[in-house]
Amino acid sequence: MTGPMSRIEMAGGLGVGKTELCRALAESFGYTSILEDLRQNPLLESFYQDMESMAFPSQMVFVCSKFENILHADPRKANIVDYSVVNGRTYATALLRDKDPEALRLITESYDYLERQ
Numbered sequence: 191m192t193g194p195m196s197r198i199e200m201a202g203g204l205g206v207g208k209t210e211l212c213r214a215l216a217e218s219f220g221y222t223s224i225l226e227d228l229r230q231n232p233l234l235e236s237f238y239q240d241m242e243s244m245a246f247p248s249q250m251v252f253v254c255s256k257f258e259n260i261l262h263a264d265p266r267k268a269n270i271v272d273y274s275v276v277n278g279r280t281y282a283t284a285l286l287r288d289k290d291p292e293a294l295r296l297i298t299e300s301y302d303y304l305e306r307q
Contacts, residue, residue, distance in 0.1 A: 197263070201274035212272040219268070224259045226273040231255070245285040246293035252278055253300045260304065275301055 198221070200208035209225055216223035228234060237248040256278065263269040279301050286294035 196268040197260070198268065198270040199274040199276070200270070200272045201277050208272040212270050216270050221268045221270045222264050224263060224269055224271040226255070226259075226271070241285070242289060246290060246297070249278075249282045249285065249293075249297050250300070252281075253297060253304065257300075257304055275304055 198215075200212055202208050212223050212225065215221060231248060231251045233244055233248040233251050237244040256273065256275065259271065279298065282294060282297045282301075286297065
């Protein structure tokens with residue numbers, strides 16, 4: 191594959207089989223699978239203990255991890271990921287829209303940047 195990297199994103203709720211589908215498609219078609227590991231977010235446990243104060247920092251960790259995945263993806267191959275930038279935006283909006291519009295603006299701008307990559 192030449193030109194810009196192709197990225198196929200899986201969208202769906204937790205535990206619906208995105209990772210399994212991602213692996214199966216990658217194996218069947220020779221794609222590179224990029225899997226999100228929620229355990230890599232060091233703020234996730236703190237988020238569930240105090241959603242209001244930890245919403246922005248925990249969401250930024252997710253944005254940064256997605257950006258890192260995109261940076262390290264093989265630009266010569268189709269990459270299939272078991273997460274979706276659209277889902278990330280949706281979660282951030284639900285968490286921050288009414289509580290911290292400025293934080294939501296920063297996350298939205300970050301996702302806008304990611305989508306251009």
